[in-house]
């Protein structure tokens with residue numbers, strides 16, 4: 173199967189006859205407090221990094237997976253900062 177550049181994961185899954193699992197997963201949204209910045213306060217980087225606007229600090233790489241709802245992670249369930257600020 174040839175897949176054109178720019179084809180979404182959901183579209184590929186649909187071509188393969190997998191109608192639901194990937195499409196459902198791709199509909200998940202990252203945390204609304206997540207931002208990407210190259211600088212904040214005394215910190216400055218060459219490229220943008222994950223930044224939590226709820227606590228105004230850069231996010232460690234492993235937590236960024238939670239912020240982006242990657243894998244089986246979910247910011248609503250797995251981030252105490254989100255839960256504190258969402259209440």
Ligand code: SF4
Nearest residue numbers: 203206224239251254
């Ligand atoms: S650290 Fe928590 S509250 Fe902040 S952006 Fe990530 S998931 Fe959201």
